[in-house]
Amino acid sequence: MKERIERLKKLTYIPQNEIAWLIEQAELAVKQREIIEENKRQQEVTIHQFRQAQKDIQQLSGDRKRYKQALEKIITNLNFAITVAQNELEGDVK
Template sequence: MKERIERLKKLTYIPQKEIAWLIEQAELAVKQREIIEENKRQQEVTVHQFRQAQKDIQQLSGDRKRYKQALEKIITNLNFAIQVAQNELEGATK
């Protein structure tokens, strides 16, 4: 392609065939630029979504830890209440 461009630069008259080729190359360059820009945009969207997912995972992990701790406290309190109730039943039956 570089050789063809250099050859065209040296011509004082550019044949119609060569003009068509230049137009085709320019159109291809525009399409390639559009594709590259769209790919960059999609990449930015993907990076944003990934970062948001990371934040969500961290938040859910924290929520899970808090729920687990709360559930452990509830279980401890229920076990204590069960033990108290059993003790009261044993005392009432004696």
């Protein structure tokens, strides 16, 4: 391609088929630029979504930890209540 462009630069008259080729190359370059820009945009969207997902995971992990701690306290309290109830029942039986 470079050689063809250099040859065309040296010509004083450019044949019609060469002009058609130049136009085709320019159109391809425009399409490639549009594709690159769209890919960059999609990449930015993907990065944003990934970062948001990371934040959501961190938040859910924190929520999970808090829920687990709360549940452990409830279980401890229930075990204590069961022990107290059993002791009271044993005291009533004697």
